[in-house]
Amino acid sequence: MIANRRPTITASPHLATALAAAIVALAATPAAAYAGPGAGLSMIGSLIALVGAVLAGIFGFIWFPVKRLLKRRKAAAEPVIAETPAETPAKPAADTGTGTQP
Secondary structure (H helix, E strand, O other): OOOOOOOOOOOOHHHHHHHHHHHHHHHOOOOOOOOOHHHHHHHHHHHHHHHHHHHHHHHHHHHHHHHHHHHHHHHHHOOOOOOOOOOOOOOOOOOOOOOOOO
16 A cells, blocks of 8 residues: 555646747737838748748658659569670670781
């Protein structure tokens, strides 16, 4: 028998983080700030670059392994036709006509 065992709280740490984020978002007051056209276009350009970089990274992680897999399948499907040098018979040298006849 275990004596003096305390009950444990099994709340998820993600729940605590979400609750803290909700409290901060609800407690925020509106900012009276102005983002001019230059700053606005810079923010939009940065957001587009960030999204493009994330998509390029995802594309790279997905496409290149798929490309390698397709290359292996294609190589396995094609029969090997090339002969090794040991299997090819030796050809006699052709007479060029420059040598002397006995």
